[in-house]
Amino acid sequence: MKQLIHSTLALLILASGVYAAEGHDHDKVIPGPKGGRIVEVEGGHAEFFVQPDKKVSITFYDKDMKVVPAGEQVVAAIAEAPTGKVKLEFEESGDSLVSTSALPEGDGYRIVLQVKANAQAKPQNLRIEYHTEVCGKCNRAEYACICEGEKDGHGH
Numbered sequence: 740m741k742q743l744i745h746s747t748l749a750l751l752i753l754a755s756g757v758y759a760a761e762g763h764d765h766d767k768v769i770p771g772p773k774g775g776r777i778v779e780v781e782g783g784h785a786e787f788f789v790q791p792d793k794k795v796s797i798t799f800y801d802k803d804m805k806v807v808p809a810g811e812q813v814v815a816a817i818a819e820a821p822t823g824k825v826k827l828e829f830e831e832s833g834d835s836l837v838s839t840s841a842l843p844e845g846d847g848y849r850i851v852l853q854v855k856a857n858a859q860a861k862p863q864n865l866r867i868e869y870h871t872e873v874c875g876k877c878n879r880a881e882y883a884c885i886c887e888g889e890k891d892g893h894g895h
């Protein structure tokens with residue numbers, strides 16, 4: 740019985756430790772170096788950035804925000820536009836992966852980014868609300884706004 744209590748305690752401590760570490764990571768919103776939105780992927784970060792031609796570029800970074808080649812990673816995106824779902828395919832372009840076609844007209848729709856570590860891996864789905872209006876506080880497009888983490892709770 741004593742043994743059981745000990746392992747339960749150990750598990751609880753371990754679980755709370757993991758939780759705290761995760762919470763800490765998520766408090767900090769990393770501004771995308773290209774002006775895009777940073778999402779967490781296996782082994783680091785990826786930046787979702789919509790170019791002026793409305794093609795999507797994805798750039799991978801390591802934990803220290805150094806650019807890393809896409810390597811074997813496979814990316815696809817599904818734009819859930821009001822006019823219908825559009826799937827975007829990506830091809831290598833310099834340090835990034837760039838979609839072969841542009842996003843559908845307009846904004847205010849959801850984009851599901853699918854990132855796979857390699858062609859055989861299970862896809863990681865990342866949802867991005869695509870809004871292009873510029874945030875008055877951080878001067879970034881809403882989809883890439885970095886103010887979200889700053890919940891200061893002030894009134895008016």
Ligand SMILES: [Zn+2]
Binds near residue numbers: 879
């Ligand atoms: Zn902002």
